Amino acid sequence: MPPTDTNLVQATQTSLRLIEEIQRRDGATMAELADEFDLARSTIFSHLNTLKQNGYVTKRGEIYHLDFKFLFLGEYTKRRNEAYELAEQYVKEMAGKCDEYVDFCVEQNGRILTVHLAINGIQNPQFTVAEYFHMTNTAQGKAILAHLPRERVEEIIDQWGMPRRTENSITSERRLFDELETIREGGYAVSYQECIEGMRAVAVPILEPDGSLFGTFGISGPKYKMTDEMIETELVELLQDGKSEFEAESKELYTAV
CATH class of the missing domain: 3.30.450.40 (GAF domain)
Incomplete structure (x- = not known):
């Protein structure tokens, strides 16, 4: 259940929700994420690409997975x-x-x-x-x-x-x-x-x-x-x-x- 604090940064909140959904599904395609959150694929791509460039997700074929940076942080x-x-x-x-x-x-x-x-x-x-x-x-x-x-x-x-x-x-x-x-x-x-x-x-x-x-x-x-x-x-x-x-x-x- 997402937090309801009005001071949350929505872009960050979206990225975090994407991360959690990828983890829940054990990997997810852009289409699955777009359907889940009712967001444009361009918006989903921007978030995923940012996460990918920073080492938080990786892409295998059409499926996005969480990357090993989470292991390091954990x-x-x-x-x-x-x-x-x-x-x-x-x-x-x-x-x-x-x-x-x-x-x-x-x-x-x-x-x-x-x-x-x-x-x-x-x-x-x-x-x-x-x-x-x-x-x-x-x-x-x-x-x-x-x-x-x-x-x-x-x-x-x-x-x-x-x-x-x-x-x-x-x-x-x-x-x-x-x-x-x-x-x-x-x-x-x-x-x-x-x-x-x-x-x-x-x-x-x-x-x-x-x-x-x-x-x-x-x-x-x-x-x-x-x-x-x-x-x-x-x-x-x-x-x-x-x-x-x-x-x-x-x-x-x-x-x-």
Whole structure:
């Protein structure tokens, strides 16, 4: 959903929307992009040519793809903060202990973004790093929402809605806010097949040294393995221990600066 700020530069906004559409389609022709956005092909060409000249897209035959410059920028973003690198270490360590998918996620513009992902300490291609998810139907998202002011949560709902990904997805604001209160009291969030059918997840919030929200550590797995007992004992304990150790170590990073 595009932002509604009246101060946005429309040309830049168009370029960004084209980039996102190319990514969503895993490559797109000029005709497809022109139809999607109801723009003249000359306008689309000007944007794509500018992006191509600057290394952001490449063309193979008639299809435009995102270029490797995004990889460079993404790696820079992950490495610019030592705490992000530290989070990667913890993700791999926890994945080696639980034989499930472990991730580190952050909130970006009202959605959850997967920054690091591993299973048994090894990066796994079955799930995608840099993948976005809605916050209301993921354990990671709800863990973050529980630590945001109610006004910010309402803004996120207004922006992205409460999509029903499965029959278990939360689509009622009242039910969501009741659950966020439970999460605040318990210190962790759970998703019972609310985002992906057959998958459960549990997540804990990670805080900055100043008490602000940094991100989440989460564990996901199939429902037949991740029983209530396993979540409430083994996995919550693993996440809480990782959270405590990470927050203590990241505090030392800030102190050393």
